[in-house]
Amino acid sequence: MNHRSTIALLAVSALLLLLAAGCTTTPQDTKTLDASGPSPADEAYARGVAGYADANYRVAEERFGEAYALYTSAGDLDKARTARDAMFRANRTYIEYPFNRSAAEAALREKIPGITDESIADWLDNRAQKIVSENETLYFNDVAGNYLYAHTDDMRKQNERNLDFDYIARYAWSENRSGETGPYVNPVHYAGVERLEVPHEALPSSGILKIWFPLPVETDSQRNVTVTNLSCPEFILAGPFTTGPIGYVYYEIPAGAVNGDLVLSADIAFTSYERIFRGIDPALVGEYNTSNPEYRLYTRSERNIDITDAVRDKAREIVGNETNPHIQAQMIYYHIIEAYPYSHVPHASLDAREPKVAESTHMFETGHGDCGTQSMLFSAFCRSLGIPARAIGGYQMLISETPGAHFWAEYYLPGYGWVPNDVTVAEAADWVAIPDEKRSAFKDYYAANLDPTRLVIQKNVDAPMDPAIPEDATVFRAVRQIPAVVSDTADYDLDLFWPEGFTITLAAVDR
Known part of the structure; x- marks a missing residue:
């Protein structure tokens, strides 16, 4: 999921709102009314809630901004924070829709x-x-x-x-496959630096900065992960974690402890393997242990992978009478390429909007979705049929040496393990003029194989962290390829602005 253009637009808008004494957010609840009767701040907040419910998002943002200012002036910091977050969410709901x-x-x-x-x-x-x-x-x-x-x-x-x-097809079209036994071959060793740099003038003047900083995580295809030279170790409260469902380190940094610009960095290294599953024999796929906790996890609905009756019916239509999970997953893969073409989507709005719409549901209902949304819809279709599936988040270095934020998918087959695919990269073959046989070979490769030009951050969308991001915080919840930032005292939406200061540099190295 490449969010750079979206984040840039959001950051500019957030700063303009700050200068205009506005902020943004979606309502959480209406619990801010005093028993003795509503104050002007309470009334402004209530008008914001009503405006949001009536799909008057810009008006709601203004009313929440008024409530935020009034609560702040009255010294009611808890209600001020609630109004501020509501203001942030209202803004995120509409900000990616700038055109009449x-x-x-x-x-x-x-x-x-x-x-x-x-x-x-x-x-x-x-x-x-x-x-x-x-x-x-x-x-x-x-x-x-x-x-x-x-x-x-x-x-x-x-x-x-x-x-x-x-260049993009250098793995898919490779003819040098002799001697490969799979599924993990052709290792590439990477080393680099992750860095978040925030100008001093963009920092709040008080309070605690809570930062979930992404890191690579160990997987079957990403091994020997090392993280060294983490900045500000005195402010690390949890981690670094490089095993489990997601890689990250958690900071709590007092704003007053930052002299000058805030800089967080980590040296990272790992080995990434190409994954080759060409030899899957459908007849050798084993039976699922449906009582296994991991099976249950990856066959249920989640925040952004939603199994609805309509999704289940569509998945059954796609696979027809086929019952083998490998063949079913392959049929779903090719169906998404044909029926759900790639497009950019309003992630901030989808994440903030109430009532919440899962990313997979957005693509299913509108036909629009990018790499993350396509991977989540693939997973929803598979899960609805009892096939464990997940959306993998991280970066790819396939198109250029510069890491680009990306998502892809995996489905699980007993006897074989987690089988990868990348619908979005496969679909890129439709965007260029190449011979049909090469286009087909490219798509076939990414149906059950994966190049080694990957950095994995999270093994699934909505992967849990500990401590968890607070439920009322305004952050991009699905995607942890960029730092999540929470502050109780900032008067603008830090989580929109700060990711522009986050960079990753990686290079293949000899070992």
């Missing part, structure tokens, strides 16, 4: 020369991602880019000279 109808039309014409009025109308009326606030339809910020993803002929014209697909 005319602006969305203009964006499409600028991005796709020659697009017809009929095509614009069909896209905006029937397929584009949108939200209604104050009775005005607003369109997602990448309304034009997503049109291209859905129209591969236009996409190929714009990408065939920009993507070095021979």
Whole structure:
């Protein structure tokens, strides 16, 4: 899931709101009314709750901002924090939808020369991602880019000279497979640095900064993980954790203890293996132990992998009379490539919006989703059939040497283990002009194999951490490829702004 463009947009908006004495958030509850009667701050908060419920998100943000200012002036810091977080969430609900109808039309014409009025109308009326606030339809910020993803002929014209697909396909098209016994082959050793740097002027002046800093985690295909030279060890309260469901270290840093810019860094190293599962024999797939806790975990609904009756019915339609879990998973993989093409999605809005909509459900219902959303929908389909599946989060170095945030998926087969696939990378073959046989070979590779150019942070979306991110905190909950930041005293949405200061550098090294 590459959130860089989204985060940049959100950070700018958050800073503009700060300068305008605004902030943002979605309502948690209405428990802020005093028994003696509502104060002006209580009334402003209640108007914010009502405005949000009526889909007046911009108005709700303003009312919550008023309540925040009034509570702060009165010294009621608990209610001020509740109003501030509600303000943050209201802002996140709509901020990724900056275009009205005319602006969305203009964006499409600028991005796709020659697009017809009929095509614009069909896209905006029937397929584009949108939200209604104050009775005005607003369109997602990448309304034009997503049109291209859905129209591969236009996409190929714009990408065939920009993507070095021979480089991207260097593992999928490799002819040097002699002697490989699998499933873990061709190790690549990586070393690098993770770094979060925040200017001093962006720090709150008081309070505690709670930071969940991502780290690589041990998996079957990512081994020998080391983390050294962690900054500010005196402020580490938990970790570093490099085993279990997710890699991270947890800091609590008093704002007053930071002199100058805040810098957190870690030296990391690990070995990543290519995963080859070409030799799976469906007849040799064993029986699931349905009482196993891990089986139950990866076949149930989660916050962003939701198994609904509609999802279950669709999964059964996809696989028909097939009962073998490996063949079923392969059928789901190819179905998603064909029926659920990649597109960018409003992750902040999906994460903040009430009532909550799972990422997998968003793609199932709208047809829109990126690497994370595609992986979560794949997992939801598999889980609905009793096949354990999960969405893996981290980074990839396949397209360039610079790590890019990414998600992919795995499904479990008794006798074989966790089998990987990458729907999004596979679908990239549709964006370029290459021979059909090479396109098919590329997709076939990523159906049950995976290149070693990966850094795994979390073994599943919504992987738990301890201490957990507070339920009322405004952060990107699904994705831990970037630091999560919580402050009770900051007057702007730190978790939107700070990730722009987070970088990872990695290089393959000899050992």
